[in-house]
Amino acid sequence: MPAGSLTNANVGAALPLCYGLIRVTGDELGFITDPPSSSTPPYPPPAGTTPLMQCGMWAGGEGEWDGPDALWINNNRMFAYDQNGNFIPPDPTVGTIPVGASSAYTSPLAGTLNIFNFHPGVDAPLLGDNLIGPQSLDTIWSHFEGLVTPLCYSRVAYWVIGWTPQIGTSPGNMQPSLDMRTMKCRIFDANGNQTGYAFTTNPIWHLVDSDLRRSIKPQYTIDSRTGPTALTSSEIGCFRWDIIAASAAYCDAVLANGAPRFSGNYAFSADTTLAAMQEQMMLCCRGYRQEIAGKIAYFVDQPRASLFTVTGDMLVPGTLDGDDTILHGNPNRYIGSFLETGLPAIGAINTIARAAGVLTVTLKNGNPCAVEDLVMIGGVTDSSFDGAVMVSTISGLSFTASVAATDTAASTGGFIGYLESRFAKRTPETPPHIQHQLAVGQVLPPNAGGQRLKRIKVNYDYANCSWDQAMRLMLYERYRDLGADAAPYKPPLRISLSLWSEGVDAAGNILLQRVPGDVITLDPTVSWEDAGDYEIIEFMPHIFQVDPQQEGGTYITQPSAGAGTVDLMLWSFDPARFIDASGEANASFQTVPGAFAFQNQNGVGNASWKLIGGQLVVTAPSTNVPGQYPMAASVSAVGVTATAPNGNVLTYTGGGQISYPGTWVVVVLDPTNVGGSKISVYPYGTALPYWAQTIATIGGIPGPGGSTTINL
């Protein structure tokens, strides 16, 4: 019986599928409090002075995930990254937490983070594979003393944490919480060429990825060096890349407020269908899906040209009808539920100034800050003030912080917020649609005095979303369903009609080649009153000219009912429904402008260290400075296709020296910095930073200035 408490995995649950940015605890795979007899560093602790280290493993979901942005344990920040990708350590005065330090250094308030290893969920190495990859067996298993069979958790994104609680406290078991950049997705161009494999918040690439991993290529590998198995030409041919790439670009477009038009962030942790998942993804981007001649196409509802003009000679006489039955039962109060991806603003900045490396911020109404708080600043008139700072002193409405810039500058405006308050639950509502509420609420004639408004709610779940995006999406749904809220009320029209199936318009467009979602125009010769642009909602061709009936062993063919026609269900197409302005000023509370910690929420901008093919060259420094590492080696990519889209910066020059013989390990920092991953080299066997993920081991490196090549 072990002295430490041990719990195991929570079995029976679905392995989550996550995309975008999430805050997660994870499914506990194993947990143990080290027994006092453990000899594993940093034990044995000084008797009676320090609590025992807790070790745990938590599964996030199906890989491959990109990495963590921040970690809290029992509400204390263990680390985070600012918007420039810089590492932000824990609060120094409430407890410096030197990674890997002896528990004698345990913080009095926050505890000590001794171990943190993130495994992205690639495939573990096969037997005989020499690669020490990111999904190799974790060293934390030594703390479990053989009580549980060590596993690599291949294909599962998971993390291990070793943490020593605060001195003199009874904290219970640690409860970690992480901000995560989750799934890496393939990125394609309009011709179906894969141009990247990276973390993205673009919903279109989430949709494509979900189709690939569930339907088109469910059997594949994720190699830690080369990424997921390449698609065959037949598999690539399952998509309409021209449409998909255009939709992705439309989502990526940056609006006037600086935000991408549509981002998607969701964690599917319960058993559900792919259809339900994709419905959620499409809800977050005005998306819809079509299979066009056997190929998948994802559209984003947006302004677009009419692709067919219906004239009177195409109309089957007497078939044009309209109705309001959908409108009659429609809700008119649109409520969005989501977790706010922005940082709620907890203070408005009155003045902000810096001089001689000291930043002074004066707030307008109250000062919620405490010394050592990590405060995010955004939206200042002078944007050079935007960023993360650690509070040094507080005085009344003001606080100060040390900053790198030593120039003298001053500005006004902007807000402050905390990383901890991200993912606040919000349920905003659009302005009511008064005309529809009047239309469905009438129980007395208008001349009876007073208004009777029937308010009918509908709730949309936007998962993890910004207020701005959720409000734009709801305003779109509201307008698409109900039309403009103006008197006299003119709701959208639903039209059904039959056209002769061989119709070709004056521009040569073929009716039968239209698909649902296309915009077509009803010419005044079809209907003077209902002429205009409509979107095809349903498309029902009746193609055959015959209705076979058998008589005496032969078939008698007769014209079938509706033969040679196409039935269409149309919905008014009003480009005014595409609303790109959410009216941010009307929010009940603001969020701090800026992305913070989460890098490049728009599209594929996040850095990735994935290397596809080619070589890494480790070059020794030209001057030998004994006794220091990481070596001042430059590590550069040669013939390497790196999927980091923003520059592919794969070089790193550290300070120090090199001892040429022996074995060295090449590690990468993941999460990554802007511009690509940092790559560093350490002597084999030395303690690595907890963020380090080993991608290769190398033998001796030739003398000063020499180099070693690593085949990837």
Place this chain on the structure above:
Amino acid sequence: MSAHSGPAPLGLLDVVRTNGDSFHWANAQVSAPSVYQGNTPAWAATLKTPPASWDTYYFPWLLNVTGIHLYRSQQADSANFLIQNISGNSIQRDVAGLLRAASFEGALFAFRIWLPKLQAVSFEMHGTLTVAVRGEQTCTFATKPLYDTSTTDGNPYTVSETCQWNYAEPGCGDTTNNPCANSYVTCRQPNRFFGVLNTFQVNLQPTLTQINEVAVNRRRMI
């Protein structure tokens, strides 16, 4: 009027079932390029004059296509294909024999409206088939979408002691051609084992079986 006349459009139906056999049916006998190609079914050997090019020869078996319905929403697109089931010999009808020989469930189909004069397609729809009605004289195939997301598990993997891979699939990675029992002890690539193991756990909780309590009406009136 001559400008508006010409050969009538034809409906072409290509079918490939999971064993690789391909079939090509139209509402008139015609030769045309096909979307799907496959193996010539064994049944073709019984024909007195088998077509020289199996994958471009369309048998005139397609009697009708009804219920084509395409949606903008997630609702599944649909169609019905009516195939004759009269031709054959004195013992067996062609279609009935094909249905008995191997399943058409999940067979791929591509339906096109073919303009013979232009040698072009004006409408094309893909999906999979299921046999809706196997009648004495006709057979009706109903359709499912090619990428049927409503019947696809979004979370196919469970946190379990049973490995979630099928043996030797890429995620498993084993190449010894020696199937396992999806358990850890039989795993030949333990690094790739896709499961969890709870080999030791303190479970000092009562093991009451949770049974739904159903109220029983003992004074039934009917």
